Amino acid sequence: MEHKTCRENLSAYLDGELPPGERLSLESHLTGCAECSRELAELKRVSAIVKKHLMEPEPLSLRAAVFAKKREPVLSAWLKPAAVLSAAAAGLLIFLNLPKHQPSEGLSCSVGFGSADLGRPAETARAANGQQVPGSLKMEAEPDRSAAAAAPAPTAGRGAGEKRYAAPAFARKGTLAQAKFAGAAGSVSSFFGGAAPAAVFSGEAASLSASAGKAADKAKRAAPAEVPDVAADGMRFSAAHWRENAVSPVNGGSVRAYDARSGKFLWEARVYQIAEDADEEADVQQVHIAALALKGKKLEITDERGNRYLLDISTRKVDKLPR
């Protein structure tokens, strides 16, 4: 093997990564080449120093950070659009079902698709609504009108989905303008296949909202019940429902001790471990403490599943009690 090739291959030779033929050839060269032998020795020394010093200890906070983040609920990709749609539908439903008031004066807002009478041509409906441009929203400022003039908007003119809302009192007072928003009958009814838009859309929205609600019910749990603190030996013991530090990287299952006088945090003891399945929502798997009771120098802890534990408040040793 040539001197140059040997030098290039020294590192791979050191790692045992040379094919047998090249290795033998390199070893043969090494026996007669002091420079390559010296360089190989230096590379070995460098390798030893790297092995000795390269590793740094990982920070202790890494574990808590990883497992805390991992438990944050994440919406599945398919659920995200459904959540957005249901939020939009819910918002619309709330808006459409606001209490109906007859405006007496000032600002009012009219919303609707303007085609209650499906038998009528869209132009008739638009004319009755006072709409001008299909597919557009109209805002118009009107002069102050009396209650009698403003209230009796023609029923046929407003669509089934159209509702007229009075503005809040602070907005109505002394306001001279009326804002009126109205969707064009033609474009909206064609979007909904010509059916009564408000009814169909409300139905869809309710259905979407209901299905999202079911998913949310499945994914969530009720908040844990408040557990009264217990005091002993100048300390106050509290069920820790929510993770705050490395002792409680998950929600539930630990007890915190505070100085009874100053309220200063003293220590935290994990009473039981909660094995979580990464595929399931974290919060539905949480088991919180349901009750604390003092038994001599020990604290009896009952979890939501009825399991009981004894925590020695001096040694912080935990024993599980038979059910």
Added chain:
Amino acid sequence: MEAEELFDKHAAMVYNLALRLSGNPADAQDIAQDAFIKALRGLPGLRDAALAGTWLYRITMNVWKNRVRSEKRRAFWKTFSLDRGEEDGDEPPALQIASPETPADKAMENADEKATLEKAMAALDPEDRAILLLREIDGRSYEEIAGITEIPLGTVKSRISRAREALRLRMGVLQNDNGT
């Protein structure tokens, strides 16, 4: 393989890989954290537990690459200036404190040796540092390193050789400068 087991087995290596890639502990922790979170989400799909390390290190490399890309986009590639710390007169990363049992002169020698190594390492390309770590500390074969780093096998071989040669020369020079 359980999440805790995966973490316990590979946390040190993932953090050190991230540290050598990013060049600073703060970014290293963020990268390691992101890598583990991604890995734990994908853990149920991991068929061969024996490949967990390779898979996890590849995720770590990808997290780092994505960070570099996004930082580049924002023109804030912090590692660039840190990688050139020696040229800029920056101090090398904090030294590991020697254990109390180590005799003082030995501890000093270790500290000097480590400081010299860190200065020499700082001059290397981040990926070369990572490759060297995978080889020297984790004992990965060139083929495995090629898989983890998505670099051709021949390039892995030449980069390890180049990195060791650079360290050899640089550590020799630095030690001479220090009079050691």
